[in-house]
Amino acid sequence: MVDAIATRNIEAVAAGCSTSSKQNVSGRLPAIGRIKAIMLQNGAWNAALSGSGACVFGLASSERVADNITAALRHEFPYAVVTQTC
Numbered sequence: 001m002v003d004a005i006a007t008r009n010i011e012a013v014a015a016g017c018s019t020s021s022k023q024n025v026s027g028r029l030p031a032i033g034r035i036k037a038i039m040l041q042n043g044a045w046n047a048a049l050s051g052s053g054a055c056v057f058g059l060a061s062s063e064r065v066a067d068n069i070t071a072a073l074r075h076e077f078p079y080a081v082v083t084q085t086c
Contacts, residue, residue, distance in 0.1 A: 032056055035077060042069045 032049060035056045039047035043065040044058035060066040066082045073080035 031077075035073065038072050038076070039069050042072045044069055 036047040036058075039056070039058035044060055047056060047058040049056055058066075058069060060069060063082070063084070070080045070082050
């Protein structure tokens, strides 16, 4: 993962995103699973729960794709936002 971040290989970063310790959270909180599903269905390379569990994030190939994902999310989750990190 460090090499992927250092070389800005977003596809490798996305592939390395995992929330294995929180896999069963979607069963207890169906909204989390729904958010991840919407993100993936609308073009996210991956979607996961943050380490602290404070948010669900997705990685997109472009700002246009991120905007499309956010628009889809806002039908059910009005506080969805796009943030650029690199």
